[in-house]
Amino acid sequence: EAQVTQNPRYLITVTGKKLTVTCSQNMNHEYMSWYRQDPGLGLRQIYYSMNVEVTDKGDVPEGYKVSRKEKRNFPLILESPSPNQTSLYFCASSPNQVGTQYFGPGTRLTVL
Amino acid sequence: TQLLEQSPQFLSIQEGENLTVYCNSSSVFSSLQWYRQEPGEGPVLLVTVVTGGEVKKLKRLTFQFGDARKDSSLHITAAQPGDTGLYLCAGVMVGAQKLVFGQGTRLTINP
Numbered sequence: 001e002a003q004v005t006q007n008p009r010y011l012i013t014v015t016g017k018k019l020t021v022t023c024s025q026n027m028n029h030e031y032m033s034w035y036r037q038d039p040g041l042g043l044r045q046i047y048y049s050m051n052v053e054v055t056d057k058g059d060v061p062e063g064y065k066v067s068r069k070e071k072r073n074f075p076l077i078l079e080s081p082s083p084n085q086t087s088l089y090f091c092a093s094s095p096n097q098v099g100t101q102y103f104g105p106g107t108r109l110t111v112l
Numbered sequence: 113t114q115l116l117e118q119s120p121q122f123l124s125i126q127e128g129e130n131l132t133v134y135c136n137s138s139s140v141f142s143s144l145q146w147y148r149q150e151p152g153e154g155p156v157l158l159v160t161v162v163t164g165g166e167v168k169k170l171k172r173l174t175f176q177f178g179d180a181r182k183d184s185s186l187h188i189t190a191a192q193p194g195d196t197g198l199y200l201c202a203g204v205m206v207g208a209q210k211l212v213f214g215q216g217t218r219l220t221i222n223p
Contacts, residue, residue: 004154035213040121042114042200042215043155090154098204098211100145103154 002027006091006104013081014112021076021107023091029102031094032074033058034066036087037106043090049074050097081111115139116203116214124220128190133217135201136183142206144184146175149198149216181206191221 004025013019025032033048035058045058049068063085065077074093078085088108092101119134135144143162147155159168161177161184168175172195174187184203188195201214 040215042118043202043213092154097209098143100157100160101147101155101202101211103156105152105154 002102004091004093004102004104006089006107008107009105010108012110012112015082016080019078019081019109021078021089021091021109023074023076023104024072025074025091025093025102026072027093027102028071029093029095030071031097031099032068033092033094033101034064034074034076035090035092036060036085037090038087046076046089048097081109083111085109086111114215115205115212116201118199118201118214118217120217121215122218122220124222125191127193127221127223130187130189131191131219132185132187133199133219134183134185135203135214137203138182139203140181140206141203142181144177144181144201144203145211146184146186147200147202149200151197155198155200188219191219193221193223195219196221 007022030051034046035043044060046064047066049055091104094101117136145160146158149155159175164179164181166177172189176185199217202211
């Protein structure tokens with residue numbers, strides 16, 4: 001089954017404790033991205049990757065890092081989380097930057 | 113400032129009623145996508161419209177792309193509780209290689 005998986009689905013952590021949210025897709029898509037979703041603001045892109053070892057900032061990249069060492073995986077790293085990073089996070093993959101986005105199920109992060 | 117403004121942001125209606133949600137912009141888009149997001153899940157693509165004036169139907173859902181490609185609408189006929197969810201429009205601006213999302217319309221259909 002074609003899918004995007006994210007782990008964990010739920011995470012409660014404290015300020016400053018480094019965390020990683022994993023994302024994996026099995027559709028051989030070149031393009032992957034991370035979004036955060038906040039009430040009233042819709043989906044805002046954090047980072048995206050056009051291919052292996054090619055990443056770039058989206059609209060709200062501050063406080064986040066990503067890597068793309070393999071085509072299927074695109075982890076999101078919060079080196080020092082802060083409460084304003086409390087949000088619902090989605091990973092997405094697509095054949096290209098503007099095509100259909102295939103979203104993961106989301107990760108709800110709470111930073112205390 | 114949102115490039116794509118969706119209205120209304122919230123809508124709660126009774127089963128069987130009709131409704132329309134809107135996605136508006138001052139910019140021209142080369143294509144526009146509509147997604148539905150159900151609780152606990154990621155958005156799922158419903159339809160993509162690419163031609164000004166284009167109308168696409170998906171069972172009881174009718175999608176229209178404005179003639180000037182600056183706006184789109186989603187009309188649901190005889191809404192069902194299963195239509196409940198967050199509806200998101202997303203567009204590709206002309207000359208850009210970037211998908212931008214509206215803030216969404218949260219729709220609740222009451223039995």
